[in-house]
Structure formats: C-alpha cells, structure tokens
C-alpha cells in the first residue's frame with residue numbers, strides 16, 4: 001500500500017498502473033462503516049484509493065475541527081488489511097495552498113437540513129470532494145448513506161459539472177441496537193450511548209407508518225418527534241425532516257421516493273441518521 005501526502009506523488013504513482021480506480025473519501029478514524037465502503041470498492045475496481053483528510057472547510061467556527069478524532073497509524077493498519085492500493089493523506093496546505101479562494105456552491109440543496117444548521121458545511125464538502133476527484137480521477141466514488149444529504153449534494157455536483165464519476169451510496173452500518181456508526185460516537189458518555197438508539201427507533205416509527213400507507217408529512221414527522229421527545233438525554237432536536245429525494249424539499253404528502261432524517265444533540269455529540277422511503281420496496285410494487 002502506497003501512502004502519499006502530495007498530489008504530485010499520488011499522481012505519479014497512479015500513472016504507473018492502469019485499470020479502473022475506486023475512491024473512498026474519508027476523514028479518517030475509520031470504523032466498520034468506512035470498511036463497508038472500502039470492501040465494496042475493492043470488489044468493484046481494479047485499484048482502490050482511500051483519502052484521509054480532516055477537511056477544515058466543512059467545519060463551522062464553533063464546531064469540532066480541532067477535537068475531531070484522529071488515529072493515522074490505526075487507520076493505515078486497517079487499510080493495509082483491506083488491500084488498499086493507495087492512501088492519499090494530504091496536509092491542509094496541500095489541499096488549501098495559501099491564497100486558495102475557489103469554492104463550489106451547492107445551491108439551495110446545500111442550505112436545507114444539515115446546511116441550515118451548519119452554514120457553509122456543504123460548500124466545504126463539495127469543494128473538497130471536487131478537489132479529491134480532480135486529484136485522484138476515480139471511476140467510482142463511495143459514500144455512506146448515513147450522510148444522505150451529502151450523497152445528494154455530491155451526486156448533483158457530479159451531474160451539474162459533468163465530472164463523470166459514478167457515485168455509489170452504501171447502506172448505513174449500525175450497531176446491534178441500531179445506532180448508526182459514526183466517528184463522532186466516541187463523544188457519547190456511557191449513558192448517552194445507551195439512549196442514542198432512540199434516533200433509529202424514531203426513524204423506524206415513521207417508516208412503519210409509511211409502509212402501512214400513511215402519506216401525510218406532518219404525521220410522519222410527528223411520529224419521529226414523539227420517540228425523540230420521550231428520550232430525556234436528547235437535549236435538542238435540530239430537525240426532523242420528511243423530504244423528497246433527490247432535492248430534499250420538505251413534503252406535505254409523500255407521493256414518491258423520500259428520505260426521513262433527523263439531527264439531535266446529546267452532550268458533545270450531534271447525531272444524524274436517515275432512512276430512505278422507497279416506494280419500490282413496498283409489497284406489490286413490482
């Protein structure tokens with residue numbers, strides 16, 4: 001496995017080998033969710049690159065950029081075992097050289113849901129993902145469905161800018177009790193960790209109603225809120241959304257593919273999760 005910290009080194013190494021290339025962009029501190037992306041990408045491509053870069057541009061001024069968990073040695077061990085060909089792990093100056101002032105604005109989609117609570121977040125995500133695509137030039141790139149809005153922003157950017165990268169969304173990996181895996185789960189105290197699966201239970205409550213035919217957006221959002229409000233360790237609910245995909249505008253009635261999603265705050269952790277409501281998954285839809 002080659003580890004490269006500069007664009008020039010990565011690109012020189014890439015030119016020495018031919019074959020299709022998959023990219024798994026990460027911010028490191030890898031968990032089983034990342035490994036699910038890596039394993040699928042390993043199967044689907046001749047060559048596999050994983051990037052590790054904690055991107056300062058997607059963190060707000062009061063967010064956890066400095067505290068974000070990092071463990072490069074452990075990450076590299078895990079990736080070696082997955083037979084990754086290239087790790088691209090640039091420093092901040094390599095990705096944002098002095099004077100860097102070119103940004104990708106993801107438009108309205110970037111201002112909804114997560115974007116409304118984390119202004120500028122998706123501008124940072126879209127910009128770094130575009131840069132990674134330019135540097136690595138993958139055929140396919142793999143993202144976790146847990147960050148459902150991120151997948152939508154990246155897909156739209158790729159389509160609008162004609163980037164020619166296939167975006168693969170990989171189902172969310174969960175703990176046995178339903179909590180979606182996230183590098184930020186380390187912020188939870190044992191008591192908060194025990195209460196955290198309420199987020200998934202809340203989403204399931206909406207999904208259950210929807211699968212029984214409920215189509216009223218407010219009723220579905222209400223079902224999510226009831227479960228969240230029964231959980232005292234949830235200090236704040238940033239949003240509960242039932243939105244159409246891929247545009248993620250809030251729905252009065254769910255008449256097509258949709259995503260139910262939430263963000264809540266528990267102590268130092270902010271948990272996000274979602275479920276896709278896909279009419280094609282309903283019995284009798286085929």
Ligand code: PAF
Nearest residue numbers: 025026027055125128147
């Ligand atoms: O999902 C993440 O880990 C990040 O947002 C990404 C896609 C690596 C961009 O920094």
